[in-house]
Amino acid sequence: MPASIAALQDVLAGLPPADRTRFDRMYDFAASEARVLPPPAMEPWIANAFKYLASTPEGVLDAVRRQPITHVMNRATGQATLFNAVRSQRPIEAKAATDLEAEIEASRPKCSFCRPLDLTPANTFGRIGEKKTCANVAAYDGYHGLAIFEDHSPLRFRREDFRPEEVADLLATARAWAEKCHAEDPEARFFFLMWNCLWKAAASIIHGHAQMTVGRRFHYGKVERLRRDAEAYRQCMGASFFTDLVAIHEALGLAVRWGGVDALAHLTPAKEREMVLVADRYDDPDLPGAIWRALKVYAAQDVKSYNMAVYMPPLGPPDPAWRNFPVLVFFVDRGDLAAKTVDVGAMEFYASAVVSADPFALAEAMRRAGQCKVKTEK
Ligand SMILES: [Zn+2]
Numbered sequence: 001m002p003a004s005i006a007a008l009q010d011v012l013a014g015l016p017p018a019d020r021t022r023f024d025r026m027y028d029f030a031a032s033e034a035r036v037l038p039p040p041a042m043e044p045w046i047a048n049a050f051k052y053l054a055s056t057p058e059g060v061l062d063a064v065r066r067q068p069i070t071h072v073m074n075r076a077t078g079q080a081t082l083f084n085a086v087r088s089q090r091p092i093e094a095k096a097a098t099d100l101e102a103e104i105e106a107s108r109p110k111c112s113f114c115r116p117l118d119l120t121p122a123n124t125f126g127r128i129g130e131k132k133t134c135a136n137v138a139a140y141d142g143y144h145g146l147a148i149f150e151d152h153s154p155l156r157f158r159r160e161d162f163r164p165e166e167v168a169d170l171l172a173t174a175r176a177w178a179e180k181c182h183a184e185d186p187e188a189r190f191f192f193l194m195w196n197c198l199w200k201a202a203a204s205i206i207h208g209h210a211q212m213t214v215g216r217r218f219h220y221g222k223v224e225r226l227r228r229d230a231e232a233y234r235q236c237m238g239a240s241f242f243t244d245l246v247a248i249h250e251a252l253g254l255a256v257r258w259g260g261v262d263a264l265a266h267l268t269p270a271k272e273r274e275m276v277l278v279a280d281r282y283d284d285p286d287l288p289g290a291i292w293r294a295l296k297v298y299a300a301q302d303v304k305s306y307n308m309a310v311y312m313p314p315l316g317p318p319d320p321a322w323r324n325f326p327v328l329v330f331f332v333d334r335g336d337l338a339a340k341t342v343d344v345g346a347m348e349f350y351a352s353a354v355v356s357a358d359p360f361a362l363a364e365a366m367r368r369a370g371q372c373k374v375k376t377e378k
Pocket of ligand 1: 108151207
């Protein structure tokens, strides 16, 4: 049987002792069973709604009556996720993106990002390139800009001709923008790059774009929280948090290596299909290719709306407080664009993330993406 989050206990039992020790110093987990007792009148509905669980209606009902739950916690950071294997086995149905493509096309005539020089504001230092960046018209920090993609469609990452060079250009553009902010105000050091793709991921403009902010005095709370937790872990355990994080995922079969970048199917994802890339530095020549591969994983999994976020040490001269902090790139799937419900609720904001997708299945998809060829420009 392939490894799965529901069988985490068995996967751990097969680890060599050193790997098990490393797992135990960073993670804890609890396996539970949710008992669900449907009345007879409900049985036909269940047999149909969950038919992917078993080949017979009775098998489906048995699988629904006893649902394995795995709750994983990162003890160093407090990040925790509840996995329900019943939900995680839902097949991925690649739905046609026709309606979505039509909606994206319909937004083109009135799109301000297709005419950035006329319809988007500039930052005080102007723009990067002729029109690659603009200021956010409603800023949420002192320095807040957008990187506007050449293509109107945010689904360009799903196309065959989408290339790693485009990711490299985005990273370089965003960095050049941040350096302008830092040159204008040396206290502005805390660069944060993010990419919200489509409305489920909170993008208010359809045209493909990423966002950059540069904070002053201290980093954004979640980045600073991770720095402090990693530092406390290093002091307490005498081991690097990030080295252990990668090694644990590797031992479990949840990590792949894309060039010099480690890519993890996260054991405590914030939401569905979270991947974490770990690179030594922002200008690692393998980072654009790794981001490109992560996007190819999403394309293959029929993900259309996602968030990407980049954590890194501050701009300017090396800061000793950030000495052991790598560059991290997070990706999270935000679910079905047609669904009216939001994918996060009180559980995610205030308790534990609730996730359906199995990280072991995601790791399989990541291994397949490692084999796909990079198409070079003719
Ligand atoms: Zn546009």
